[in-house]
Amino acid sequence: MSDIGFLHIYLGIRLRDLRERAGYSLAEVERRAKYIGSRRTIGRLENAQIYEVYMPTVDHLAQFYRADDGLREELKRMALSCTDSSVDVWMEPIGLPTRFGLLTELERKATRIRVYETEFVTGLLQTRETAAAILDTNVRLSEEDKLRYGRARQNRKEAVLSTGEPASVELVLAEGVLQRAIGGEETRRAQVRYLKELDERPNVSIRYIPHAAGAAPSSGHSFMLLDLPANYAGPVLYSESAVASTYTGQTAAVEARTEAHMEMQAMALPIGEFQV
Template sequence: MPTKREQFVQTIRAQWLGQRMRELRDERGLTLKYVAAYLGVEFSTLARYERAEWPFRRDHVMALLDVYGVYDERDRTHLVQLAQDAWRINKWEEDFEGAVYDATFVDYPWLESRAREICAYSTMIVPGLLQTAGYAETMIRHYEGSAAVEHRVQKWLHLRLDRQKVLNDKDTQLTVILEESVLHRPVGGKSVLRGQLEHLKEISRRPQIDIRVIPTSMGAHDGTYGSFFLFQMPPPYPAVACVEHLAGRLFVEATSAERYEKAYASLREAALSDSESVALIATLAEELS
């Protein structure tokens, strides 16, 4: 019969906490053996904590934060709370802090860098990983609104474009399904949209990138509930789905993410083939010339 530890789902909370605790240990130049001896556990146990194979104990996290010299109250509270909630697979992320990114829990770059496949379904705009600088800046200025400050706009723009480096990793597959209306929406004006469409056409030539379009002629389908991202994580970690809304983000994992996996498979079936999709994108780009 499996033990309680063997039944533990390796949630993104546990992964996030394990990675952060490992980073803190490395920053202090401490070995697994040294820290494990301080805690009174086997060094293999500590290694499993850091790999999220076993959930970090709350008291162990508190003790290690003392060893690692983490005294900021907010940081300590956050990490201890992660240990306490390591078993949870769903959570609302409330508040984007008035901008495009929310780093209070887990962020897109972290998930993108760990996923073996990134799947995106978009009904309104081109996903950030495929946006040109002009398209991205237009969206960021829109999100920031009348309170936009130039240095903040440039900061978010740099972060968004920096995220796209994950596409240089040939081991990471990116699959994007777009509603055809996305290709007609004049974000940034005619020139910016044309540049964006040409970028989609060019980047689709990479073997690890698959772009598909659902034509407006398609009737009801499994995208009824709107855009979402699906991160297929390497074994043994469960898939993670992410939905953005006006108040923040919702992350769901494991069995809760299975509905998104099924929906994405259905959407892929409903979409045009990759060659048909690229041909449509090229035609629309040409019409804007």
């Protein structure tokens, strides 16, 4: 499993999401569609534990789960890409039901997470109130969606920061992030206090770049670097835009952002020095 990459993880998420939406357990799939594979094989596919992904198996599963033709073609392309070393970028359009799924799974598996944020505190370190205020700005989400995303973010935080061996988290913020009163002034102050508390944990480092420091590398472009365990492919670079989330393992892109993050850490100040 030395070449398992983020596309294997994403494919597993999509297959599990399809199965659950169809209302099947792994045992039921095995019983009703033995020609596809055993529950063990399907479970390993969903958990990104198989490098040699067999495209017909993925397509048979998609058909069994009653995926539409467009999604079937996407999954087939993804299955083929899993073992194609030339494919190292994946874009996920906004609006997909699993939009946060891949990022969440990567965060859960990551051993080290490095982030630079220019607009908001990264979702992983938001208070409930900050997260709720940001979700409220999304007019596309129903109240039920907001509650669901809120719970997912809380579970995501606990899984990464508190469960098992927590990942190392290194966050650099533009000072304006700490000054923006998202959800009101009291919510802003509570968020800053929470960041200072998190910074006291041995696996968390939070710094900010003061306005007086001038321009920083990658100014205006937030990003996240996720280092995965040794049995996976190399680090993944994650970024967002107004239309899509982008994941890449391109060496040049990862190295450029790694260097930028190191430079920003050097010019940043400890969060403890920020005056609430």
